Amino acid sequence: MSRKQLALVIDLNVCVGCHACVTSCKEWNASGAAGPMSDQNPFGADPSGTFFNRVQTFEVGEFPNTETVHFPKSCLHCEDPPCVPVCPTGASYKREEDGIVLVDVDKCIGCKYCSWACPYGAREIDANQKVMKKCTLCVDRIYDTALPEIDRKPACVKACPTSARLFGDIHDPQSEVSRAIREEGGYTLMPEWGTHPANHYLPRRKTRLRIHADELVRADNPLTVEGHPPRPAPDASTLEDASI
Numbered sequence: 001m002s003r004k005q006l007a008l009v010i011d012l013n014v015c016v017g018c019h020a021c022v023t024s025c026k027e028w029n030a031s032g033a034a035g036p037m038s039d040q041n042p043f044g045a046d047p048s049g050t051f052f053n054r055v056q057t058f059e060v061g062e063f064p065n066t067e068t069v070h071f072p073k074s075c076l077h078c079e080d081p082p083c084v085p086v087c088p089t090g091a092s093y094k095r096e097e098d099g100i101v102l103v104d105v106d107k108c109i110g111c112k113y114c115s116w117a118c119p120y121g122a123r124e125i126d127a128n129q130k131v132m133k134k135c136t137l138c139v140d141r142i143y144d145t146a147l148p149e150i151d152r153k154p155a156c157v158k159a160c161p162t163s164a165r166l167f168g169d170i171h172d173p174q175s176e177v178s179r180a181i182r183e184e185g186g187y188t189l190m191p192e193w194g195t196h197p198a199n200h201y202l203p204r205r206k207t208r209l210r211i212h213a214d215e216l217v218r219a220d221n222p223l224t225v226e227g228h229p230p231r232p233a234p235d236a237s238t239l240e241d242a243s244i
Helices: 020-030 113-117 154-160 176-184
Strands: 004-009 053-062 065-074 093-094 102-103 163-169 200-202
Touching: 004 176, 020 154, 065 200, 154 163, 163 176, 176 200
Parallel strands: 004 200
Antiparallel strands: 004 163, 053 065, 093 102
């Protein structure tokens, strides 16, 4: 186990499925150290391509009590990654200094052993380069001292409009991600596999809104006269008088 373990914590309660994380990831990494990320027939009827991050959307429950769940998924940077020991060339490896799992494309022969070993389906073969690609946690970005410190985060984290994605060291009990896991009941995917995923998810939870009557009226409503909304004259017609 590495002394430091960088990871993502994804809050399913506020993810809206906008795919900003997907597009920003593609944009940054297509021209970064992990690029290119090729596409096949991108404007055709059956487009496909290489992505480090995808968002799956599905419904749960039974009508009329259904909910739409948006579930982002990428490499989980497992603390005991099964993709590493099966690689015959050593292309798949886990960094000691920060726990990030990477692929050395110069050593990768495209055998797909690592993708078969991964129980999460987090790896994708680049159809053009014939090598395996996966999330790097934007390793070329988070350590770039030329960037302002506030921007030294994975592209997906920076792009999320609802702050559903957190980034940090889960081995640091005082980090933002560790506190979120501890306080919000964070969990890992398929713990029974024993891979100890570093990435965690925060569960969806019921939210109760308490709205007072005075909050339903706009204080700056331009139609309000002397504190009272306008009313029709006693003999004037209203929508209720309209015949169907």
